[in-house]
Amino acid sequence: MIRRLINKVLGKKAAAGPRILPLAKHGIRREQIHSCALKVTDTLAREGYAAFVVGGAVRDLLLGHEPKDFDVATDATPDEIRRLFRRSRVIGRRFQIVHVYCGPDLIEVTTFRAATPPAEDDEEEDGRVTAADGMLLRDNVFGSQEEDAARRDFTVNALYYDPANQEIWDGHGGVADAQKKLLRMIGDPAQRFREDPVRMLRAARFAAKLDFHIDPATRAPIAELASMLARIPPSRLFDEMMKLLLSGHAERGVKQLRAEGLHHGVLPMLDAILDDPARQKFLHAALHDTDLRIRQGQSASPAFMLACLLWFDMQQELERKRAHGLHEQSALYEAMDTVLERQRRALAFPRRFDGMIKEIWSLQGRFEQRSGARPFRLLSHPRLSACYDFLLIRAESGDASQELADWWGRFQDAEEAERAEMLKPAQGSDAKRKPRKRRKPADAAPSEPA
Ligand code: ATP
Ligand code: MG
Numbered sequence: 446m447i448r449r450l451i452n453k454v455l456g457k458k459a460a461a462g463p464r465i466l467p468l469a470k471h472g473i474r475r476e477q478i479h480s481c482a483l484k485v486t487d488t489l490a491r492e493g494y495a496a497f498v499v500g501g502a503v504r505d506l507l508l509g510h511e512p513k514d515f516d517v518a519t520d521a522t523p524d525e526i527r528r529l530f531r532r533s534r535v536i537g538r539r540f541q542i543v544h545v546y547c548g549p550d551l552i553e554v555t556t557f558r559a560a561t562p563p564a565e566d567d568e569e570e571d572g573r574v575t576a577a578d579g580m581l582l583r584d585n586v587f588g589s590q591e592e593d594a595a596r597r598d599f600t601v602n603a604l605y606y607d608p609a610n611q612e613i614w615d616g617h618g619g620v621a622d623a624q625k626k627l628l629r630m631i632g633d634p635a636q637r638f639r640e641d642p643v644r645m646l647r648a649a650r651f652a653a654k655l656d657f658h659i660d661p662a663t664r665a666p667i668a669e670l671a672s673m674l675a676r677i678p679p680s681r682l683f684d685e686m687m688k689l690l691l692s693g694h695a696e697r698g699v700k701q702l703r704a705e706g707l708h709h710g711v712l713p714m715l716d717a718i719l720d721d722p723a724r725q726k727f728l729h730a731a732l733h734d735t736d737l738r739i740r741q742g743q744s745a746s747p748a749f750m751l752a753c754l755l756w757f758d759m760q761q762e763l764e765r766k767r768a769h770g771l772h773e774q775s776a777l778y779e780a781m782d783t784v785l786e787r788q789r790r791a792l793a794f795p796r797r798f799d800g801m802i803k804e805i806w807s808l809q810g811r812f813e814q815r816s817g818a819r820p821f822r823l824l825s826h827p828r829l830s831a832c833y834d835f836l837l838i839r840a841e842s843g844d845a846s847q848e849l850a851d852w853w854g855r856f857q858d859a860e861e862a863e864r865a866e867m868l869k870p871a872q873g874s875d876a877k878r879k880p881r882k883r884r885k886p887a888d889a890a891p892s893e894p895a
Contacts, residue, residue, distance in 0.1 A: 463591065463605070463616035471620065473506045475608045481547040482515035485554060486608050488529055494521040495557075495590060497605035503613065504601045507623050508655065517545075517554045518593055518605065526554050541585050559588030560595050591616055598637065598644050599651060599663075600629045628657040635666035642673035643685050649705055650689040653698035659705075668706045679793035687747045693739035695732040715754070724757050727842040734838050748801035749831055751794065753838065759784045759806055781806055801828065808832035809839070812853060815869040820856060833857070 468474065475483070482498055489496035496519045502512035519526065523535045523543050532546040533554075543554045590605065597603040600619040606612070613620065617631050628651055630637050630644070638644050645667050652659050674682065689698040699715070702708040708715050718724040731753035735745045762784050766776035781803050788794070809832070811823055823829060833853055840850035856867055 463594065463614040464620075466613040466615060466620060468611040471507060471613050473503070473606060473611070473613065475611055477506055478502075478606070478608050479512075479515045479550070479552075481545075481550040482517055482552050483608055484547055485517050485530070485545050485552050489517075489519050489521055489526075490609050492521070492529060494519050494525070496521075496609075497590070497607055497614065499555075499605050500597070500602050503604040503606045504619070504623065504655075506606075507601075507604065507613075507620065515552055517552055518557060518590070519554060520557050520587075520590070522556050522587060526556070556587050557590055557593035558596050559586040560592040590614065595631060597631060598641075598647055600627075600631055601655075601657075602651075603631060626655070626657045627660055628652050628655070628663065629660040630663040634663045635670065638666055638670045639673065642670065643677055643681060645671060645674065645705065645707055646682075646685050646689065646702075649701040649707055650685075650692060650698055653689070653694045653701045654692050656697075664705070671705070671707050671709070674707070679791065683792050683794050687750065690732070690750050691735070691739065691745055691747065693736050695736055696729060699728070699732060717758070718754065721757075723843075727756065727838065727844055728753065730838045730842040734834065734841070738834075746798075746801065746831075747794070748798040749805065749835070751788075751798055752802045752805040752835060755784055755788060755802070756806070756839075756844075758788075777807060777810070801831070804828045805832050805835050809836065809845070812836055812845075812849060815852065815867075817868070820868065821864075824857065829857075 478486075478498055479502075482502075486496035486498065496517060498515055499518040500516045502515045505512040521529070523541050526543040526545070527533050527535060530543075530545045533543050535541055535543050541556075545552045545554055594603045594605065594614075594616040600617040600622045602619070603615075603617050604619045605614040607614065618629075622629050628648060630648075648659055648663065648667065651657065689695060689702075692698060699708070699719075702715075703719065708719055718728045731750075735750065735753075738745050759780055762780035763776055766780050766783075767773070769776075771779065785799055785802065789796075804826075805828065808823070808826065808828070811819065812832075814820065826832070836845055836850050836853060839845035840847045852867070856864055859867060
């Protein structure tokens with residue numbers, strides 16, 4: 446508050462403080478802020494705390510994009526925030542934040558963090574743990590707004606919007622960088638990447654998502670430090686990669702990862718895919734399709750993405766199981782389990798995705814069966830839409846026939862009579878299956894309910 450007063454008296458910029466930009470200079474109006482975030486900042490301000498909307502939301506509004514979520518930063522401590530909002534709870538250990546709920550909406554509220562100390566030996570001092578190589582393991586030391594801005598990653602991510610005055614506090618030239626479409630690390634890039642190697646992945650993600658170029662000085666140390674990503678807990682890597690792959694700009698994001706030399710070891714399956722032209726074609730079709738879906742406001746899930754990324758591994762494993770003489774169905778189920786377990790060891794992705802991944806994979810074979818009652822049963826399958834999207838991606842990349850994908854497109858839209866006409870003669874099924882046991886005759890009736 447005193448800072449603002451000094452700024453006002455001196456004109457724009459106080460000696461070392463942030464530049465404070467009025468509405469006329471940035472154009473973000475209070476009404477553009479989510480009502481839940483306004484409720485949080487207004488309540489905090491009424492109680493005498495500093496309260497800003499910060500990070501991605503301010504950046505996105507400045508760039509004319511719709512923000513994904515609204516985060517708030519304040520000088521109130523987590524306990525003080527908790528006391529002000531009945532529906533709130535403290536989460537996190539490495540980095541404590543408070544979740545405040547209004548209706549179905551959630552606002553993340555963080556207390557200003559202090560500046561990061563220079564790297565020393567493994568060290569614990571009141572709430573902050575730094576490893577010998579400079580990696581910040583825990584960060585719960587509270588500080589001022591300026592310090593909080595300095596420990597954020599990129600200049601465009603360190604813009605603070607005060608809804609009460611419709612001002613942006615810009616301590617690191619983020620507004621100018623946004624205009625230049627420049628992604629620039631705050632502070633010494635090598636040190637900041639060492640503190641948290643995930644920032645390297647974030648650089649690739651934001652450059653892709655915002656269509657920014659990475660400042661040469663920010664970019665320079667990445668190649669050398671890329672191997673530090675191996676020290677990041679797999680679950681955090683997984684979350685960060687999913688953010689990239691489900692950002693709506695995954696195609697560009699993966700290209701950016703490669704350009705920075707970051708794709709090796711981040712997702713083990715990406716290594717394998719990017720070294721094999723057939724897999725690459727499939728991956729690009731998958732990323733392209735998923736990007737389009739997300740940009741059209743449709744859903745895309747981590748499970749679908751994992752099913753895409755591991756599809757060829759699963760096929761390979763399936764061949765191996767078949768070669769061991771396993772019956773088709775057992776071969777499929779064993780192959781799916783083997784691949785998922787192997788990946789889980791490397792990536793620690795949650796088991797809750799397994800069901801959907803397996804459904805997407807196992808339905809691919811069933812698409813081949815276009816006679817009798819089977820296609821009708823598939824129509825009422827709850828995951829048909831995702832499985833069909835997967836088939837489209839396969840067809841697009843030459844992994845399944847386009848004719849098959851078209852047939853299923855028509856079959857889903859057709860009337861009952863047309864569907865019956867579309868069925869293939871039983872022996873004409875183009876499934877690449879091993880001979881099966883004979884089925885009961887009832888199985889061949891097209892009108893059999895699912
Ligand atoms: P998105 O729109 O993709 O969510 P975002 O900028 O909001 O982008 P978040 O991951 O939600 O990204 O983080 C919110 C803010 O927290 C960032 O804008 C940045 O200021 C800060 N931040 C997040 N992760 C880090 C990090 N690893 N190092 C430094 N600052 C970070
Ligand atoms: Mg965010």
